[in-house]
Amino acid sequence: MDRNGWEPGHQVAYGCGAWERASHQARLLVAWYDERDGGLGPGVSQRFSADPGARVKWPWGSARHSTLGLLFWRAAYDAGILVDRVPLADALSYCAQGAEPLDTGPVPDAAREAGIGVGSAASVAGIRHVLQAHVEAYLPRPRPAGVRLTLGYRVRESRATPDWDTGDWPAALARARRAMGQADDLRERGTWRPTDQERSVGGRLGRDLERSLRTPAASGHPAPSWLERASRLAATAAALSGAAGTPLGAGRQGTRPDGAGWGTDGRNDAGPLVEVLGATADACARLSASTEEIVHLWEAEEPHGRSDRASWELSHVPGALLEQTEETEHLVRALAAFLWVLAIH
Numbered sequence: 001m002d003r004n005g006w007e008p009g010h011q012v013a014y015g016c017g018a019w020e021r022a023s024h025q026a027r028l029l030v031a032w033y034d035e036r037d038g039g040l041g042p043g044v045s046q047r048f049s050a051d052p053g054a055r056v057k058w059p060w061g062s063a064r065h066s067t068l069g070l071l072f073w074r075a076a077y078d079a080g081i082l083v084d085r086v087p088l089a090d091a092l093s094y095c096a097q098g099a100e101p102l103d104t105g106p107v108p109d110a111a112r113e114a115g116i117g118v119g120s121a122a123s124v125a126g127i128r129h130v131l132q133a134h135v136e137a138y139l140p141r142p143r144p145a146g147v148r149l150t151l152g153y154r155v156r157e158s159r160a161t162p163d164w165d166t167g168d169w170p171a172a173l174a175r176a177r178r179a180m181g182q183a184d185d186l187r188e189r190g191t192w193r194p195t196d197q198e199r200s201v202g203g204r205l206g207r208d209l210e211r212s213l214r215t216p217a218a219s220g221h222p223a224p225s226w227l228e229r230a231s232r233l234a235a236t237a238a239a240l241s242g243a244a245g246t247p248l249g250a251g252r253q254g255t256r257p258d259g260a261g262w263g264t265d266g267r268n269d270a271g272p273l274v275e276v277l278g279a280t281a282d283a284c285a286r287l288s289a290s291t292e293e294i295v296h297l298w299e300a301e302e303p304h305g306r307s308d309r310a311s312w313e314l315s316h317v318p319g320a321l322l323e324q325t326e327e328t329e330h331l332v333r334a335l336a337a338f339l340w341v342l343a344i345h
């Protein structure tokens with residue numbers, strides 16, 4: 001990528017400039033490090049407290065996410081590649097002992113305004129252990145042999161790591177399953193009496209989900225790629241969100257999965273079916289960001305679609321993201337069974 005096309009290339013790929021992209025990715029990696037290695041334990045998200053804001057000046061060397069962002073920006077700038085394609089092992093060379101401080105070379109104006117001392121030798125030395133932790137991170141599913149760990153790959157990997165990122169996807173799946181269990185219990189006890197409309201909507205959605213979950217192998221077709229599976233789950237999220245937005249079971253008496261009441265305060269509150277559909281839609285939608293990124297990557301790297309997608313995905317879809325996808329598919333199968341029972345009882 002030539003210098004003239006480098007910045008515009010980021011706008012096309014990510015909808016933002018190179019510095020903004022580098023800062024965003026660095027902020028997530030620093031927050032992951034603080035949560036995992038800072039003694040805070042999983043479930044205590046540092047994402048927002050790790051972001052001091054664009055106009056806050058911190059003592060020199062303390063704005064680690066800004067210095068790490070500058071490191072990624074510089075590595076991408078020097079190599080003439082997009083920020084997400086920077087190999088983390090190569091980025092480590094910028095904080096090796098004796099390396100030239102980042103602030104002595106090209107620095108975007110926004111980086112100079114991000115904090116006092118960003119890019120100094122001291123600030124660069126202070127983020128080496130953060131970067132090293134990501135390079136050496138232990139994962140239940142090892143990365144495929146020969147796959148270079150890039151910034152974009154690691155961000156997707158971190159975002160899909162259980163107990164991490166935007167509310168924790170295993171917790172989102174658990175909330176949806178609790179909502180189903182609570183709704184089943186209320187229906188069996190007679191506290192919730194589904195209306196004809198709820199049964200009709202449930203039956204229609206259940207049939208649609210069953211069709212989408214049928215394995216291609218049963219029809220003699222090859223197994224779908226990860227991108228096809230993830231895109232299907234994104235479509236499921238949209239369909240469930242749309243159904244949850246209809247006035248189903250409003251004003252019901254009973255207890256929500258979180259302990260609050262349905263319709264106990266006289267308001268037109270959502271019923272059990274809406275809770276189930278909304279919670280499942282939220283769990284499916286948590287794949288959206290990574291799905292959109294990989295769609296753009298596939299289109300940019302393989303504009304003619306000549307490469308084998310399965311092989312290509314091995315180097316772009318982390319094991320943690322595969323695990324999230326598989327578990328979300330299991331949740332959708334559970335929802336299909338829930339809706340089938342709802343429709344016939």
